[in-house]
Amino acid sequence: MSKEPRNVPASSRKDIFMSEISNESEISNEFEFPEFIEPGLEKIEVIAKFNGDIVRVAEILEAEVEIIYQNYAIITIAKDKIKRLASYPQIEHLELPKNLYFELSSSLTSSCIPSVQRADGFNLSGRGVIVAIIDSGIDYMHPDFRNSDGTSRILFIWDQTQTGTPPVGFNSGAEYNNQQINNAILSETPYQVVPSRDTNGHGTAVAGIAAGNGRASNGINRGVAFEADIIAVKVGYRGYESFARSTELMRALKYVIDKARRFGKPICINMSFGMNNGSHRGDSLFETFITEISTNWKTSIIIPTGNEGSAGHxxxxxxxxxxxxxxxxxxxxxxxxxxxxxxxxxxxxxxxxxxxxxxxxxxxxxxxxxxxxxxxxxxxxxxxxxxxxxxxxxxxxxxxxxxxxxxxxxxxxxxxxxxxxxxxxxxxxxxxxxxxxxxxxxxSDPSIYNTITLPATAEKVVRVAGYNARVGNIALFSGRGDLADPNSYPDLAAPSIDIQTARTGGGYDSFTGTSVAAPFVTGSAALMMQWGIINNNDPYLYGQRLRAFLRIGAERKAGIPYPNASFGYGTLCLYNTMNYLVEYELGEQFWLNLT
Missing domain, CATH: 2.60.120.1290 (Jelly Rolls)
Structure with a gap:
């Protein structure tokens, strides 16, 4: 509530106020309404620095005022009355508000993803595509992995660390299907029905970025492929949740690709693991296995470059x-x-x-x-x-x-x-x-180059570096390629610092590392596959073809040579990539018609 002036008769207060605003016909034209204001809005908010009785000014202009601090107010007013508001002597300054977002939202924007998701854009959500998360597990109770009716979007969980019924063709771990997960969700004791937990939280965070639907935040913290199906593999060996060997990852890859083939759906696989024990040339059996299985089915494998850039290792x-x-x-x-x-x-x-x-x-x-x-x-x-x-x-x-x-x-x-x-x-x-x-x-004298961890060094996988989306710089920790070998470079970079995403136990938290950069690309790959394979615009959009379009669509700064050992071909910009796909689709259709 505004304060009345002291020692002024009540009958005079109105006269003083009216004398200040009586000449409304002499409205200043110095305040120009910005042309970039979103069209179609009849009323907008402005921030006002004021003195005197701002409440009375708002009443005269039929505006709403919220005094939020001394001499600061938020005024909601008709657009065509902004100039009149600016003319009153009570107004010291007006400013249009600036949009602020949760970090995940701003990271999606910097990666040109919302315009691909929107109905007036490409209208893509990942529907019909499987996103596989090979990681520390997933919190299946988190609302972001459920449909609007409360049922789970998770098709399968394979917990390699548990004793139970393993998947067909495998000898260890416990597999849980969608019906079992739904039964657990409805149960008062869910973890007696499906006892798999993500005690680390890493896999849940990754899944939230790649495929979370943001239900726990009314869509604010929505991920990329928010309608994709999910398969989660909690890697490790029996009783050892914190440890995963390369063999567990190899089993996991086979498992999720076999599932995708069975369902007849394309699959994007996020594998946020890394190690230094190897030549970093893609020539171990572990790496060559990944290279070869990446060509199996309609598959794209996405792996971060690791956090070894500034580690001195x-x-x-x-x-x-x-x-x-x-x-x-x-x-x-x-x-x-x-x-x-x-x-x-x-x-x-x-x-x-x-x-x-x-x-x-x-x-x-x-x-x-x-x-x-x-x-x-x-x-x-x-x-x-x-x-x-x-x-x-x-x-x-x-x-x-x-x-x-x-x-x-x-x-x-x-x-x-x-x-x-x-x-x-x-x-x-x-x-x-x-x-x-x-x-x-x-x-004591390390090199920051050739620091991409295995298995991102395998061929035919999408290698994702991490960068700071606020300032555009590569993250110091992001693994870099070998300067002497352009084939070792990352494919592109995605946001990796202070990313808001799903947290084990519910809600959201902030995560940093190239592990949270990779799922931006994994989710983007799912949207590309939906457009190409599910919507029948490009039935061969997976593997190396998908990787190539991610590269060509990446944003590149002027004056910087590309590809380079830090950013690869640039930063993720899915909208650019989609536009290139549309452009090349015309040529592809022409070729198909000829044949």
Whole structure:
């Protein structure tokens, strides 16, 4: 409520006010109504800085006023009365409000997704497509994964960590179908019916971005493919929820693709996992399996580049014949085990030696040793010289350090390389990922490049980097490709910082990392597949074709060369991609008519 002026007779107060506003015919034309105001609105809100009786001004103009703080008000007024409002002496300044969004909403906007979802745009929701989340599980009780009638959108959950009835063709874990999940939702004790939980919360967050429908927030926190079907695999092995081996992921891939084929639906698979134990060249069996199965059925696999860009876990060097080099790395507190994975050209010959923090040495380990075990007080070092395989020309020298009592010693370790006969000389070394050893274990002179984690290094998958959608910069933690190998670059980048998405237990929370960048692309792929395969505009829109259109539609800044090791071909812009699909559809139809 406004305050009346003191020591002024009531009969005069009206006269003073009316004298201030009596000359309404002399309205200033200095306040120009912005042309970009949304058309069709009869009334709008404006923010007003005022003095005096703003309530009376609002009454005269038939406007609504909310005094929100001293001399600040929100006025809802007819558009054609804005200039009159601006002319009153009580108004010091007017400002149109600026739109604010939850972080997920703004990230969708920066990725050009809402215009593809809207009915007056492409009207795509993911209907008819399966989104598979291979992760830490899913909170099936969360409203964002239910239909409007309360039934679950989740077709299957396979919890690999539980004992129960496994899927057909598999020997472990417990599978729950849609009917069982619906029975659990209706039960007063749901977790006695379907006992699978996402205790980590990672999988639920990823699923919320890729396919959540935002029911818990009245649509505000809606994800990308909000009407897609969902299959969730909680990876791990029996009793070990925090651990997943590459074999579990391989089983999970087969499982979800088999399900999609059975239902006759295209599938987008989000796999937000990463590790450093490998050559990073896509040549392990794990990676080649992923490459090959990605061509099976109508499938697209999306994997983040990992969070190793600024972790200090990669070292690149070059050595010459007769040279001795020392590479320092630090170990943080509480570690019971760690490793170094060194990859070099098989034609190069050098010996290795580890200097421990107390100054003692492992002794020189030559290639002739092949395998050597070194015992020190409270720890064991195993050194293994690998050999090329029929997949790889490279050679790995693997160092595994394990504490026998208590944690590993903190401090500086040194890896000494003693070159003999060198032909190429380039080599790369990786420490375990942040998730394994934390941020206190790192090389003293690391490289930020060639830091994309496995299995994003597999061929024929969509590699997704993370960037800050607020400022447009690549996230410091985002894994980067090898500068010397453009084939190792990310495909594109998506928002990855402070993303609001579904939280285990209900509601929403903020998440950061490339793991939450990938599902923006996974959901986008589902919308593309709906348009192409389900709506019969492009029946072959999956795999490498889908990947290519994501690349061409990515937004690119002027003056920056693309592709590059950080952003790949640019940042996700689904609307651009869809427009390219429409453009090329015409050529495709012409070709089909000719044949």
């Amino acid at each position: 990669h070292y690149h060097g070059k050595i010459q014949t007769g040279e001795v080099q020392e590479i320092e790395f630090f170990t943080g507190p509480g570690l019971e085990t760690s490793y170094l994975s060194l990859w070099k050209n098989f034609a190069d010959n050098f010996a290795v030696e580890i200097i421990f923090p107390d100054g003692s040495s492992s002794g020189v380990v030559n290639i002739e040793n092949q395998v050597k075990t070194v015992r020190r007080p409270n720890l064991i070092l195993n050194v293994f010289y690998g050999q090329p395989s029929h997949y790889s020309l490279e050679q790995e020298v693997f160092f595994n350090i394990t504490a026998t009592q208590g944690p590993l010693p903190q401090g500086i370790f040194k890896l000494r390389l003693i070159a003999r006969n060198i032909v190429d000389g380039n080599y790369d070394i990786w420490l375990p990922t942040l998730e394994e050893v934390g941020e206190d274990t790192f090389f």
